Amino acid sequence: MNTPHLHLLLNHVPTVGTVIAFGLFLLSFVRKDDGLKRVSLEVFYIIALLTLPAYLSGVGTQMALDQIVGQLATDREERRRHRVLGQHLEHRLGDTRCRAVVEREADGAGGHPRHPGCSTNPPG
Numbered sequence: 001m002n003t004p005h006l007h008l009l010l011n012h013v014p015t016v017g018t019v020i021a022f023g024l025f026l027l028s029f030v031r032k033d034d035g036l037k038r039v040s041l042e043v044f045y046i047i048a049l050l051t052l053p054a055y056l057s058g059v060g061t062q063m064a065l066d067q068i069v070g071q072l073a074t075d076r077e078e079r080r081r082h083r084v085l086g087q088h089l090e091h092r093l094g095d096t097r098c099r100a101v102v103e104r105e106a107d108g109a110g111g112h113p114r115h116p117g118c119s120t121n122p123p124g
Helices: 003-031 034-106 116-120
Strands: none
Touching: 003 034
């Protein structure tokens, strides 16, 4: 278990624990039970103590996430370069296809039926 996992695990303790402690605290007023009131205050204290590790593990988690974000930025740039290269190659392939259709039409074989726009400008 690394720091981000520990932080995610401990991060839920204050939220869920506070709801439980508050519920016990309200129940102690409804029942007018001083023992339950004392238990609910002890639960609040324990939750406060468990909040400290959640808070302190956040620094290590932030450092780990910064490394991941830096890697994602590098991956994003690499994907952009591949996309630009793919678009360039797609345009070159389209140009080659149009030239082939035009040359075929110039030879008298006729243009490609699905790409009539390519056969309008014969070479030369």
